[in-house]
Amino acid sequence: MFRIEKLVYRVDSFQLGPLSLELKKGEFYTIMGPSGAGKSVLLELISGLRREKQGTVIIAGADSSNLPPERRRVGMVFQKNLLFPHLTVFDNIAFGLRVKKLPESLVRQKIKKIAELTGISHLLYRSVHGLSGGESQRIALARALVTDPVLLLLDEPFNALDRTAREELRGELRRIQKQLDVTTIFVTHDFEEAAVLSDRIGVLINGQIVQEGSPGDILQKPATWEVARLVGYSNIISGYVKRSGETGVFCSGDINIPVNTDIPEGPAIVFIRPEGIYRITGKGTEAVVEEVAECPGYTRIVYRLAHTALVSKESWMGNKTVNTGQRVEISIDPRFVHVVPQKDGNTLGVFEYIGDNVKTDIKVAPYSTIS
């Protein structure tokens, strides 16, 4: 259906790829990555707004590598509202049909259908000024879909929206996409968004897809510490796995965690979700409460250990508040822990750790950026 083969693109010192990707008909594929990872560049390469230096882009079975954007049959919704300000809502949606010289009766018919599907029938004869962000993006979606694209590209389309509009539109997008069965590539930096929408996620970091899988795979088994950080593992700590026979233990300065048999002896990294850290009395690791913050639905607590600090999210249900400076004992729920061996592209220094917003003197490997 859609395929990229060994795509390479360079701008200045940034290199995207070599990158290969294959989508099934009707699949919702999300490219997730931090800003500067090359997400938008990748979409521009697929849409033809940029030309690749090497590699092939195949859309609906045809090699599109040398086609200009207007002949690639893709639809795209951008981050920013890019409705044409001199046209009404109707004329905006009609744009892609009229440039193809479709008869006006067919234009009306198609617009009526797509407007119903996207819930904007009541807006058709309005000017595009004074629309809400959510309305604008619905219209942009209708404008992209009305041309029957074989591939729909969505470049962080919810970014400019407030939370309510975002969640509402997210659900609608999935419904519309399923109903039309249109193959979709969605770009976001937000894992929650990706998880709700996608059949499959590819994590793009520094121009490379470092992991590909279902939202569940990525959530439970992030392949590298950068992926782990993107999906909400607030605690990332380097250490060493020691094996003796069947049993293996991950050790860092403060933490010892039993690991699966598939992790070899050697340097490793542990990812711990903040929800997995809890307080107990007796048998726990000693810690001092360093920060406490009440957040919607949970309390965020930072525990200081001998060598590291751990961030935890405590559900409000328990409602046992702690105070800064208090000495407590904590433990880690192994269901919220994932250990990976260190290898090329996934290394941290000895006992280096990365906490979510925790002030430390440990440096975080920076992402390279691209403008």
Next chain:
Amino acid sequence: MSLTSKNGVVGVSLLSREKLLTGIFAGVGALIVIFLVIPLAKLVAANTPQVLLETAREKEVMQSIGLTFRAALYATLIATLTGVPLAYLLARRHFPGKSVISAFVDLPMIIPHTAAGVALLFVFGKRFFAGRFFSSLGIHFVGDVPGIVIAMLFVSAPFLINQVREGFSLLDPNLEKAARILGASPWQVFWKVSLPLVKRHIASGMLMMWARGISEFGAVVVLAYHPMTAPVLVYERFESYGLAYARPVATVLILLTLVVFIGMRIIVWREKKNVPH
């Protein structure tokens, strides 16, 4: 909201400080407005309505004003056809020598206009290449309407080109990208998206250029003293008969130009209300 300064004296409130700035700026600004308006107002007021009417009925005066308006219009149309594509390239593409071309576009605005006229004569005069070529087609520049048109074109085209270029630069290139993905060819994008969105800039650029063309004296007089444009006529009456004779002609020219200019402004302003940018 009052402030206390360090030495304990209660300071002026923020609001009255703002008023102070507004007041001083208004006073200073008024000086320049007075300077600009008084001579024109005095010129207009110095004429009795009868004299103005008589002048307006004078064949020579109306012919020269008509000629001036027409020549400026031709110059504006030529500059629009050639200048809009140039402005688009200057705003949208990167190419070697772009800054040099930009500088050349601005050049006519800074050189003395009589010098511009002389320079044009060196190309379009009968003894020179372009002059000879056009002459064979029956188009003469020296002492003829085409000469007036190219003089106006030369000195006032930058106003149009710069204004249109500004319009294209303010246009978000992503709108053009969105149109491409929707299936529009580069030509369709230009006609259906870029051009309609800068039409206000084009209109006001044309208006600026046209007005500047009407007022041109230096370059026009070098190429064509006759047929006489309105500024040349004003000058001639002043030179030959003195202030009293130049005044009514100048007044009629100013009033007519104002009427057209304000009328066009209103049209452009209405467009702007329809298409906020």
